[in-house]
Amino acid sequence: MKCLEKLSIAIMLVLLLSSCTVGLQDYRQTAPKLDIKQYFSGKLIAWGMVQDYRDNVIRRFCVELDGQWQGEQGLLKEVFYFNDGEISYRNWHLTKLADGQYQGSAEDVVGQAQGQQMGFAFQWQYQLNIATDGTSMLFSLDDWMYQVDEYRLFNRTKMKKLGIIVAEITLFFDKEFPQKRCHQAGEISHLMGEIH
Incomplete structure (x- = not known):
């Protein structure tokens, strides 16, 4: 009998916790409205x-981005400057669809990335191929922008x-001062101190 009670309580807790998960719909009425194409x-x-996974900061970086759009087709060029000296590039080919939906592809993305905007939020999901120690591994990324x-x-x-x-990745984007650049990887720690 006690096992049955414990099992019932465990099932109720799982259902309760799963019903508390925040979804994109929860941000429908929030402002400012995020327009990916415009931003x-x-x-x-x-x-x-x-x-x-232990919350230790293992890498820091600065990214220079440049987005250009022709109609509903966009190219977002990214240059990453990591604090360990690595510089990497990604070019997103984006398509704006109906109802705040987007899809995209990039050199290290397997298949199509899918995303949707609601209110001040945007969820972007894709499979990323990352090279590590002479091999490559595929990761699933769940990307949220606010x-x-x-x-x-x-x-x-x-x-x-x-x-x-x-792992978890945190980024802070700023387009108020577009003339500011990451410059060289060696200057990243200095630039990170300039965030305001």
Whole structure:
């Protein structure tokens, strides 16, 4: 009898917790309304960090972005400057669809990325191929962006392998001062101190 009671309580807790998960629909009425096409148009800069599953910061970086659109087709060029000296590039080919939906592809993305905007939030999901120690691994990324104002945006990403979160990425975007650049990787720690 006690086992049955414990099992019932466990099932109720799982159902309760799963019903508390925040979804994109929860942000439908929020403001300011995030327009991905408008925000990622022109030059902007972002600062970020990667944390492992223990919440240790394992990498920091600065990103220079440049977005250009022709109709509903966009090209978002990204240059990443990591604090360990690595420089990497990604070119997103984006398509704006109906009802705030987007899809995209990039060199290290397997298949199509899918995303949707509601209110001040945007959810972007894709499979990313990352080269590590002479081999490559495929990760699932669940990317959430939240607009603060017309210039600033926060980005939180969960990186998963086999359904388990192995890392989290946090970014802060700023397009108020487009002339600001990451410059060289050696200057990243100095630039990170300039975030305001």
